[in-house]
Every structure is written in C-alpha cells, then in structure tokens.
Amino acid sequence: MVLTASSLSRDKIKLKDFKLLNTTRNLEENISNYYGRKGTLVIFMCNHCPYVIHLLEHIIGLCNKIKENEIMSIAISSNDIINYPQDSPEKMNLLTKEKKIEFPYFFDKSQEVAHYYQALCTPEFLLFDKNHKLFYHGRYDKSRPNNEIEITGEDLIYAIDMLKKNSGTKFLQYPSMGCNIKWIKGNEPKYE
DSSP, rough: OOEOOOOOOTTTTOOOOEEEEETTEEEEEGGGGGGGGSSSEEEOOOSOHHHHHHHHHHHHHHHHHGGGTEEEEEEEEOOOOTOOGGGSHHHHHHHHHHTOOOOOOEEEEHHHHHHHHTTOOOOEEEEEEETTTEEEEEOOSSSSSSSSSOOOHHHHHHHHHHHHHTTOOOOOOOOOOOEEOOOOTTTOOOOO
C-alpha cells in the first residue's frame, strides 16, 4: 500500500459515459444509466483498501440518503486484479451483497475510466452537477484508519449541500487520501 493523495486540478473534466461490467448485477452496462437528475457522485474504490473499508458503511448510508435528492452514486474499481485478486469482479459482487450496496459497483478492466478522471487513489470522490460538470473533487472527511477521528463525511456533505443550493461559491477542497490505484504494468498514469 502506498499512501497517495488525489489531485485537485480537474475543473474541465465532465461526466463521461463508459460501458463497463456492473458487478452488482453481473451485466455490461453504460454508467450513464445511473446518472442522477440533479447530480452524480463517482467514487473510485476497491475491496481491499483499508481507507475504503474504514469509510464504507458511512459511504453506503450517505449514498442511500442523497438518492432522495436525485443525486445518484456510482462506484468504480480500476485495480489490477491479476496482482490483487481480492478486487476481482466476483469479489466485488460478493461485497455488494454482503454490505447491501444499492449503488452500482463497476469494474474498469482497462483502467481507461481511471485515466479519464485522472484518479490516483481509493477512495476518491468526484461530484458532478446536473450539467455533468465537475463540482467537487476531494476527501470524504478527516477520518483515517487509526487516527481516532469520527467518520462524519463532512467535506463531501458540505459539497453536496452547496450543489443542492446551486451555489457558485468557491470553497476549500482537500485532496482525498488513500491507497494508490493498482495499475497494470505499463499502464501507470502520466498525470501524477
């Protein structure tokens, strides 16, 4: 595990459609099937990352709650499954059943989606507005495994509240921190 911070320089990135394996349903689907009418939260995560495991129950609850505001959530795992078999689509499917995850959990086999969004770590949160423009890219909150800080989701919740208010106000966004995405050899990012 390499502790990695996400980048914050993504203002021009827009929500883009990709056809991926939805491991929640074991179907190849367009991620656009799951866009929200008022916003879409894209979460880069994986099964084995201790930073994801630490936040997962809280993330699931928040994603269920924001659905009421027509903001939908999409999770994506882009990890190399040859070297990290615990992140395989079969294991992803088992996790969705075990944790009763209602949002889709897609597998980015080619890592094309991670490259498009310039994702670097898990978990990494990108919130898009109703026009598919990037509104927020940053951390969930200050809590990390073993730092004894309560999980609140305050950073992401604040961004969601600003989005719901259609606020154009600029606000401080801290990078997400977590495990680096496990790149397929030769597919490492050039944007770090």
